[in-house]
Amino acid sequence: MNTSGLHSSQCSLVRGAPFWRPLRTPYALHISSRCRTQRFDTLPIYAGEVILEVKDLEAKVAESGQTILRGVNLTIREGETHAIMGTNGSGKSTLSKCLVGHPDYEVTSGSVTYKGQDLLSLAPEERARAGLFMSFQSPVEVPGVSNSDFLRLAANARRKQLGQEELGPLEFYGYVMPKLAALKMSPDFLNRDVNANFSGGEKKRNEILQLSVLEADIAVLDEIDSGLDIDALRDVADAVNSLKRPNSATLMVTHYKRLLNYVVPEAVHIMEAGRIIYSGGLEVADILESDGYEGIKSRMREEAEKQPVGAT
Numbered sequence: 657m658n659t660s661g662l663h664s665s666q667c668s669l670v671r672g673a674p675f676w677r678p679l680r681t682p683y684a685l686h687i688s689s690r691c692r693t694q695r696f697d698t699l700p701i702y703a704g705e706v707i708l709e710v711k712d713l714e715a716k717v718a719e720s721g722q723t724i725l726r727g728v729n730l731t732i733r734e735g736e737t738h739a740i741m742g743t744n745g746s747g748k749s750t751l752s753k754c755l756v757g758h759p760d761y762e763v764t765s766g767s768v769t770y771k772g773q774d775l776l777s778l779a780p781e782e783r784a785r786a787g788l789f790m791s792f793q794s795p796v797e798v799p800g801v802s803n804s805d806f807l808r809l810a811a812n813a814r815r816k817q818l819g820q821e822e823l824g825p826l827e828f829y830g831y832v833m834p835k836l837a838a839l840k841m842s843p844d845f846l847n848r849d850v851n852a853n854f855s856g857g858e859k860k861r862n863e864i865l866q867l868s869v870l871e872a873d874i875a876v877l878d879e880i881d882s883g884l885d886i887d888a889l890r891d892v893a894d895a896v897n898s899l900k901r902p903n904s905a906t907l908m909v910t911h912y913k914r915l916l917n918y919v920v921p922e923a924v925h926i927m928e929a930g931r932i933i934y935s936g937g938l939e940v941a942d943i944l945e946s947d948g949y950e951g952i953k954s955r956m957r958e959e960a961e962k963q964p965v966g967a968t
């Protein structure tokens with residue numbers, strides 16, 4: 657199969673491509689960059705193991721050397737859904753792409769631990785085989801490669817990694833049909849070339865179909881809600897929810913709370929100038945919706961004033 661037109665992480669599998677349990681104990685969420693961490697003792701903690709830990713991550717555009725990420729800290733546990741919101745250009749997509757090993761970016765310092773292993777030492781295809789999936793804001797079109805071939809090869813690469821039997825064309829058909837039905841996608845999608853001449857909404861559904869077929873352990877969904885009409889948003893959200901497992905996690909990048917009404921996150925993070933500057937629960941998205949980023953800043957100022965003198 658010619659996969660030359662595919663993005664490296666998207667075709668990586670082809671080349672080789674919440675449930676939650678709340679406890680009322682303190683939950684440390686990072687607020688404001690590398691030097692300051694604030695504890696929110698009122699937030700619930702989730703009992704799952706840490707699946708992804710990003711520490712002081714800094715990254716630049718490989719070609720220009722422009723620094724984009726300036727010390728991102730993020731901890732995600734199994735069973736959790738996290739949302740990252742933030743102004744245009746704050747680095748949300750760059751963070752997502754650094755996680756999957758996009759070649760346009762170079763990590764200059766910090767670490768990312770995924771299921772206890774150093775994620776940054778893995779090639780993009782190894783990350784994908786290990787269960788990391790990213791849906792792209794603008795999924796690429798791959799004329800000449802059918803969706804069914806692409807999905808089956810990707811699914812088999814992942815199954816091989818998991819020690820499962822690979823699926824032949826007929827078995828794969830039986831495997832994928834219920835997934836198509838769950839996404840309210842026509843079986844015709846299988847015969848079409850990957851994303852070629854798909855509408856924006858069809859591309860987004862197709863991304864979730866890939867996630868569904870790959871049964872990823874962590875799904876990084878970059879603006880999966882953009883361009884979707886309200887019914888499509890519900891379908892996609894239902895599919896994302898149905899794919900959650902106790903030992904998997906979801907990281908969503910979005911600008912709008914409407915997605916979070918359907919796929920409800922345990923934590924919402926605000927990104928600005930390459931850092932997560934504020935984290936909290938769903939109320940953070942409410943503040944954003946009602947008062948914009950100025951509302952978040954004013955909340956931060958209020959909380960800083962309440963901090964005991966000398967607290968870090």
Ligand SMILES: Nc1ncnc2c1ncn2[C@@H]1O[C@H](COP(=O)(O)OP(=O)(O)OP(=O)(O)O)[C@@H](O)[C@H]1O
Binds near residue numbers: 722742751
């Ligand atoms: N490959 C690249 N080459 C040059 N500049 C880049 C590249 N990727 C990202 N940038 C720049 O880095 C900054 C962050 O971009 P990024 O796409 O991560 O932002 P974002 O928070 O996802 O924005 P949006 O909400 O608009 O999608 C922007 O100024 C962007 O122009």
